Amino acid sequence: MAKENVLNVYSEIGRLKKVLLHRPGKEIENLTPDLMDRLLFDDIPYLEVARQEHDAFADILRNNGVEVVYLEDLAAEAIADDKIKNQFVDEFIKEASIQSEKKRELVKEYLLSFSTNREMVDKMMEGIRKEEIKDYKKTSLADMIESDYPFIVDPMPNLYFTRDPFATIGGGVSLNHMRTVTRNRETLFAKYIFNYHPEYKDANVPLWYDRTEDTAIEGGDELILSDKVIAIGVSERTDGASVEKLAKKIFEKDEKFEVVLAFDIPKKRAFMHLDTVFTMVDYDKFTIHPEIEGPLTVYSIRKGENPKDVIIEKETMELKNILEKYLEIDNVTLIRCGGGNMIDAGREQWNDGSNTLAIAPGEVVVYSRNHVTNKLLEEHGIKLHIMPSSELSRGRGGPRCMSMPLVRENLR
Numbered sequence: 001m002a003k004e005n006v007l008n009v010y011s012e013i014g015r016l017k018k019v020l021l022h023r024p025g026k027e028i029e030n031l032t033p034d035l036m037d038r039l040l041f042d043d044i045p046y047l048e049v050a051r052q053e054h055d056a057f058a059d060i061l062r063n064n065g066v067e068v069v070y071l072e073d074l075a076a077e078a079i080a081d082d083k084i085k086n087q088f089v090d091e092f093i094k095e096a097s098i099q100s101e102k103k104r105e106l107v108k109e110y111l112l113s114f115s116t117n118r119e120m121v122d123k124m125m126e127g128i129r130k131e132e133i134k135d136y137k138k139t140s141l142a143d144m145i146e147s148d149y150p151f152i153v154d155p156m157p158n159l160y161f162t163r164d165p166f167a168t169i170g171g172g173v174s175l176n177h178m179r180t181v182t183r184n185r186e187t188l189f190a191k192y193i194f195n196y197h198p199e200y201k202d203a204n205v206p207l208w209y210d211r212t213e214d215t216a217i218e219g220g221d222e223l224i225l226s227d228k229v230i231a232i233g234v235s236e237r238t239d240g241a242s243v244e245k246l247a248k249k250i251f252e253k254d255e256k257f258e259v260v261l262a263f264d265i266p267k268k269r270a271f272m273h274l275d276t277v278f279t280m281v282d283y284d285k286f287t288i289h290p291e292i293e294g295p296l297t298v299y300s301i302r303k304g305e306n307p308k309d310v311i312i313e314k315e316t317m318e319l320k321n322i323l324e325k326y327l328e329i330d331n332v333t334l335i336r337c338g339g340g341n342m343i344d345a346g347r348e349q350w351n352d353g354s355n356t357l358a359i360a361p362g363e364v365v366v367y368s369r370n371h372v373t374n375k376l377l378e379e380h381g382i383k384l385h386i387m388p389s390s391e392l393s394r395g396r397g398g399p400r401c402m403s404m405p406l407v408r409e410n411l412r
């Protein structure tokens with residue numbers, strides 16, 4: 001029997017009931033200066049403190065009635081069956097770009113040697129250093145003459161940004177194809193969770209996107225403005241083609257969404273995802289990076305006559321007017337990160353000052369370090385839950401990026 005409402009997200013702000021996090025693990029201690037660029041970090045966080053901050057984040061959520069589940073637990077629970085575990089390990093190895101056959105065999109043996117699935121999953125996330133598997137060098141020429149690259153399997157340090165590899169939209173999931181190899185490897189965990197975890201496997205969770213697609217889309221670009229309107233950033237990470245594919249899939253099912261808005265935003269790191277420049281904090285309030293106020297080009301995608309067709313319209317408008325028009329609200333307030341002061345805006349933007357996680361309308365989790373923006377939010381009547389932020393922020397993501405809502409209460 002199909003279970004109902006295992007996933008339910010029809011807004012950005014409806015009371016948060018269940019959320020997916022990943023507690024930063026030893027993958028952070030496998031970040032090196034040489035790897036930072038490719039693995040999308042600007043600095044190396046101090047793991048112990050990052051974990052304290054992350055635990056404080058989870059506590060804020062739990063203390064406010066949110067059920068917190070962890071990616072690493074769900075992934076381990078999803079592969080309880082040995083056949084599925086074996087398949088999962090094979091797929092993981094296939095995507096880990098390991099050069100020689102012998103080395104792949106040894107990695108498999110090593111992963112299967114962990115006594116619990118949870119430990120094995122942690123190891124997959126952490127990456128495997130050369131010295132962990134000693135014998136491979138003797139067996140193949142490729143391995144004998146290989147470079148001094150220190151890893152057999154790369155770490156996945158971005159996993160604590162659970163927002164991106166997949167995203168709940170309505171009653172389904174966008175299982176994303178990520179722009180970069182490092183982040184695309186992360187999506188494998190979600191594939192197994194939605195196919196095999198006891199909570200989800202019989203729920204027939206519809207997939208609005210699949211990781212096997214060849215164009216990119218990331219969860220940080222996917223915002224659910226209401227049960228009628230979805231906004232998606234066409235950004236450094238998300239292609240226009242992906243937005244159209246996703247819109248068609250959603251319209252084919254009887255979801256209530258009526259329009260998908262594709263926001264054309266600058267393709268640069270400070271604007272990485274739409275949620276880096278713009279998050280919803282209340283019914284009629286948004287916190288934004290002043291640079292996207294516009295005029296902005298937006299493409300609205302609606303259902304066509306026949307379910308496979310869509311109608312696309314291009315508009316160029318100020319952000320405020322776009323939101324007022326599509327959300328049918330008379331007056332939308334945009335709260336500028338850093339209060340519009342160029343220095344404060346630039347600094348706080350860089351540390352995700354407008355990347356807030358709403359846990360209810362008018363109630364958000366924010367980073368402590370962005371005090372200029374936080375003060376402004378308070379002045380606009382927003383209730384803040386402030387979390388510590390010196391280490392986690394070094395990965396260039398804030399409270400919204402670090403959380404994937406699974407269930408939100410519907411708004412009245």
Ligand SMILES: NC(=[NH2+])NCCC[C@H](N)C(=O)O
Pocket residue numbers: 039040041158161163164183219220221272273275276395396397398400401
């Ligand atoms: N939804 C977000 N804004 N996520 C931020 C992700 C940051 C991560 N270092 C990356 O570059 O992918």
